[in-house]
Amino acid sequence: MTIKDSRRSKLIYTIAAWTISGMIFFPILWTLITSFKTEAEAISASPSLYAFDWTLENYRDVLSRSPYFNHFWNSVVISLGSSLLGLLIAVPAAWSMAFVQTKKTKHLLMWMLSTKMLPPVGVLIPIYLLFRDFALLDTKLGLVIVMTLINLPIMVWMLYTYFREIPNEILEASRMDGATIGEEIFHVLLPIALPGIASTLLLNVILSWNEAFWTLILTAANAAPLTAFIASYSSPEGLFYAKLSAASAMAIVPILILGWFSQKQLVRGLSFGAVK
Amino acid sequence: MGSITLKQVTKNFDEVNVIKPLDLEIKDGEFIVFVGPSGCGKSTLLRMIAGLEDTTSGNIEIDGIDATKTPPAKRGLAMVFQSYALYPHMTVRNNIAFPLKRAKVSPAEIESKIANAAKILNLTDYLDRKPGQLSGGQRQRVAIGRAIVRQPSAFLFDEPLSNLDASLRVNMRLEISELHKSLVTTMIYVTHDQVEAMTMADRIAVFNAGIIEQVGTPLELYKNPVNKFVAGFIGSPKMNFIDAPQNEDANVSCIGIRPEHITLSTEQGTWAGTVGVIEHLGSESFLHINIEGKGTVTVKADGDCPLKYGDSIYLSAPADKVLKFDNNGLTIR
Numbered sequence A: 001m002t003i004k005d006s007r008r009s010k011l012i013y014t015i016a017a018w019t020i021s022g023m024i025f026f027p028i029l030w031t032l033i034t035s036f037k038t039e040a041e042a043i044s045a046s047p048s049l050y051a052f053d054w055t056l057e058n059y060r061d062v063l064s065r066s067p068y069f070n071h072f073w074n075s076v077v078i079s080l081g082s083s084l085l086g087l088l089i090a091v092p093a094a095w096s097m098a099f100v101q102t103k104k105t106k107h108l109l110m111w112m113l114s115t116k117m118l119p120p121v122g123v124l125i126p127i128y129l130l131f132r133d134f135a136l137l138d139t140k141l142g143l144v145i146v147m148t149l150i151n152l153p154i155m156v157w158m159l160y161t162y163f164r165e166i167p168n169e170i171l172e173a174s175r176m177d178g179a180t181i182g183e184e185i186f187h188v189l190l191p192i193a194l195p196g197i198a199s200t201l202l203l204n205v206i207l208s209w210n211e212a213f214w215t216l217i218l219t220a221a222n223a224a225p226l227t228a229f230i231a232s233y234s235s236p237e238g239l240f241y242a243k244l245s246a247a248s249a250m251a252i253v254p255i256l257i258l259g260w261f262s263q264k265q266l267v268r269g270l271s272f273g274a275v276k
Numbered sequence B: 001m002g003s004i005t006l007k008q009v010t011k012n013f014d015e016v017n018v019i020k021p022l023d024l025e026i027k028d029g030e031f032i033v034f035v036g037p038s039g040c041g042k043s044t045l046l047r048m049i050a051g052l053e054d055t056t057s058g059n060i061e062i063d064g065i066d067a068t069k070t071p072p073a074k075r076g077l078a079m080v081f082q083s084y085a086l087y088p089h090m091t092v093r094n095n096i097a098f099p100l101k102r103a104k105v106s107p108a109e110i111e112s113k114i115a116n117a118a119k120i121l122n123l124t125d126y127l128d129r130k131p132g133q134l135s136g137g138q139r140q141r142v143a144i145g146r147a148i149v150r151q152p153s154a155f156l157f158d159e160p161l162s163n164l165d166a167s168l169r170v171n172m173r174l175e176i177s178e179l180h181k182s183l184v185t186t187m188i189y190v191t192h193d194q195v196e197a198m199t200m201a202d203r204i205a206v207f208n209a210g211i212i213e214q215v216g217t218p219l220e221l222y223k224n225p226v227n228k229f230v231a232g233f234i235g236s237p238k239m240n241f242i243d244a245p246q247n248e249d250a251n252v253s254c255i256g257i258r259p260e261h262i263t264l265s266t267e268q269g270t271w272a273g274t275v276g277v278i279e280h281l282g283s284e285s286f287l288h289i290n291i292e293g294k295g296t297v298t299v300k301a302d303g304d305c306p307l308k309y310g311d312s313i314y315l316s317a318p319a320d321k322v323l324k325f326d327n328n329g330l331t332i333r
Helices: A003-034 A058-067 A070-101 A104-119 A121-131 A140-164 A168-176 A181-192 A193-211 A213-218 A226-231 A241-259 A263-271 B042-050 B091-104 B105-118 B136-148 B166-183 B196-202 B220-222 B227-232
Strands: B006-014 B016-026 B033-037 B057-062 B077-080 B154-158 B185-190 B203-208 B211-216 B240-243 B254-259 B264-265 B270-281 B284-291 B294-304 B312-314 B324-327
Touching: A003 B203, A058 A241, A058 B294, A070 A104, A070 A140, A070 A181, A070 A226, A070 A241, A104 B240, A121 A140, A121 A213, A140 A213, A140 B042, A168 A181, A181 A193, A193 A226, A193 A241, A193 A263, A226 A241, A241 A263, A263 B196, B006 B042, B006 B203, B016 B042, B016 B057, B016 B211, B033 B042, B033 B196, B042 B077, B042 B136, B042 B154, B042 B185, B042 B203, B057 B284, B091 B136, B091 B227, B136 B166, B166 B185, B166 B196, B185 B196, B196 B220, B203 B220, B203 B227, B211 B220, B211 B227, B227 B254, B227 B324, B240 B270, B254 B312
Parallel strands: B033 B185, B033 B203, B077 B154, B154 B185
Antiparallel strands: B006 B016, B006 B057, B203 B211, B240 B254, B254 B324, B264 B312, B270 B284, B270 B312, B284 B294
């Protein structure tokens, strides 16, 4: 390939990447812009990207009409709680699958992943009834448990992939040095796998933060996170696009900021093991 | 104390029997080398002694006490791995301190042991570096340092020099030998390099396909190999095997002559051959000579050997240096 060809293909890839990124980001940009419009401008037949009267009215309305910070706090507790609880279970599980493999380990991993292919609605009724009987409906604890369970297969898989990259000899050396299994995991495995654990935690926080299906079904007011808060703007009196956009913006901005600052870590985590 | 006794030890991986029933006695303070080709079971046996692999049957005794089911941490052994297996997130100091901290040694004692090990292994200037900032040889020294501070009853080395370049390997070989002389602790050393085995060992155990073919001092194995496998494996360049001459006994299937025992003559000899490739090493030369109908044999000659490619030459060997093997490959005495 000549230098000219190489430059041309680089240009084509750059344009394609920006176009696709723009298409993915456009709905978010549109939501952000709409959140600064009046309701009338929001549903105008000829909407504008910038030529309108910018207003913060929707944000004032949203903050005065609903307890945003309660929902925000619920989102934080549920996403962080489920991620930490998930790690507590996933780390020993991934350790045993990576370092104490049996003939059935691969099958077990595949089975765990297959549970992610099941439509959530398939287990809706049993989970709802269980939650009702154990008084977990509309509680943060209930949502922490559900989020942990639905994201656990991904956490175990990610950690398993990370742990497989760590030479077994290092762990064996720690065993020879007199470490117990707990010391081996805490003093050797976890510090080495820290980038992977951070990526796993981060992805799980994002997945839990964005989860809407279970939060809408299992919460009402007390434990409702931001996803349920957005949905509350789709009311029987009709859709208020501008306010809905302001609510959506307030729900997604925290996770966008987190995602922005951790993008390097996330990309590394998600592509780990794919290219050696 | 560091005597290790293996009694009828076996190891199966699923259906595959990788270690056949095996007995071996390793004396306290001895430097024994397990040598053999890849896949012969030598590393597996070392890992069984370490406790990193379960023993399918038989017993492993350390200092007369059955340790077959004892976990690795409780066996009182230290191991140095081929890949060094240092903790990459810890400094050299913390790597060496790790086993001592696990043993709840006091901080003052840990410091003095680290200082002592660092002095022995020339690591004093590198104590605050991480393994990634060290060369291969330094990393291997850290791994040895981590092993010696525990004052184990025996050291287990699993091909520790394989990742080092040739010159460093020679230096480290000497350092490990010197360490053994100063510590006088049992060392079990696994390698596939017979030069390492010959130069370092008090005794060598030659492995082949899950069994020990022969155990003995380096010179015993060199001079009196029990079979064709040991004869071929020990010695560099390897022994030449030639089909038995017609005047030999019927039960002699082939004869073996070491390259250094063959004499060359331009006038007469037992075999006539043509000089092929010559490898000049300076102090000596290795000649690959093709004998009509017998194949190629290697001959060790002086460094200034005047022969050249294509020359005709005669070869012969003194009778007392020729080994004879029967149809089963066993040495005929």
